[in-house]
Amino acid sequence: MTTGMEMPEQPRSRRQTRAAILTHLLQSGGSFRPPLAKAVRLSEASLSRILFDLKAEGLIEEVRRPAPYVGGPTGLVSLDGSVALAAFELSTQRLSIGVGGLSGKLHYTECVPLPKTPTVESVGRAFREALTLLREQTRLRRITLAQIGVSIPGLGRLSTSGNPIIPCDVRHISATFGEVFAGVPVELTNSVVAHATFHRFRTENYPFSGAHLFVFVSHGVAGAWMDDPAEADALQPVELGHMVFGPEGPRCRCGHHGCVEAYTSLTALAEVLGVAEAELLQIGSEWVNRISISSRVRQELRRRLFRLGLAIGNTLNVRPCNGVAISGWPSLLSEDDRSALVEGIDACLLGGRTLAQVSLAFVPPSTGNDPQAALAFAAFCLASRGGMPAASTEAA
């Protein structure tokens, strides 16, 4: 059943329609046919034809279930549990790899440690080692990979050959993937994009469905613009963490001084709290209850959160949007403690937060869950290309 008003203004290609269905299923975890048809703006007959194809290709499955509304039993459509994805997540200490499914379940994980001071060569070797391990595992378990997702901190359009955060040669790494897993689609992305994807698709009741800014406060501080997941440019990194507040400030890992990241990253937090970063990572989210914070330290944290707020507000001045999701250590603080961040946004956002109609939401940190973010990104890549070959020509 469809009305003219529900039809899209722009005709969609087959890939876009399939992407709309798959990304909706990725986000919802499963849907009955009538609400799915409505969500992706298709008649039930059109949806039926596409679901037939997706099922034949092994991308979705359907279980007959009594529907929770009038109209009787119908099929509960979800992504096929047997689709295998590989995830690679690079961090400062290690390269985590895993094989998992579209629902986020990991079947196998492994990690290759990195030397204390990684170089282009040692990172390249770690990737080759991880790829060899993965090839052995997939052969042993007779797994055919549908997609590989790779998360790299600091990766950007300007750093395809050099990375200011972790030394690595992206072109060389991409070539190694092509060599070891010929024919398997591989997507490399900035770690903030991978974590944004993880939150968007794996967090129950994620606060935003429309366009918004995702801010990730971890070893690095970065943002990602998020839009309709079926759109080609749904995720774009924004390096708000390298907004410089004082050229005489602390040195940042990007090479500059006084970046907001140098004041508010996990490394900076550990320093303010007077604990080793490794210890802070080991305690995890519990630090907020286990480490006592003196009023002097609390003041310092508030000053730094205010600065982070300024960076977020400035970003919104450059490109306005109505929602900001913040993930990382500030999310663990009490509302009173993190109010400094909100005040920072208010203090520089043109018109202030209320007039600019910006709503803020704090979501839990996702640091230390590697390679979950890369796995979520791999699932997103497969869904957003409609489960079709990467180099496929558009057929409407």
Ligand SMILES: [Zn+2]
């Ligand atoms: Zn920096």
